[in-house]
Amino acid sequence: MEEIGAGFRKELVSKLLHLHFKDDKTKVSGDALQLTAELLKIFVVEAAIRSVRQAQAEDLAQVDVEQLEKVLPQLLLDF
DSSP states (O other), X not given: OOEETTTEEHXXXXXXXXXXXXXXXXXXXXXXXXXXXXXHHXXXXXXXXXXXXHHHHTTOSSOOHHHHHHHHHHHHHHO
16 A cells, blocks of 8 residues: 555545545545645644643643643644
8 A cells, every 4th residue: 555645545545535525426636645645744743743842831741632732723723
């Protein structure tokens, strides 16, 4: 199986996209899948970085889901 981005398989990205298509006949090109995988990679890495920074600001040694929840609203607005 071909992997693109940060370990996102082409099939996974395709299935994620098709979950939200209203028409089952909608097709996605390979370039679009690769671009979407890259966007997902950037989003996930940025979420991790911001969560780490939030944990550091709170003087915590470990990142928990609470830090992700705190940074997620601004992250979504930035994307």
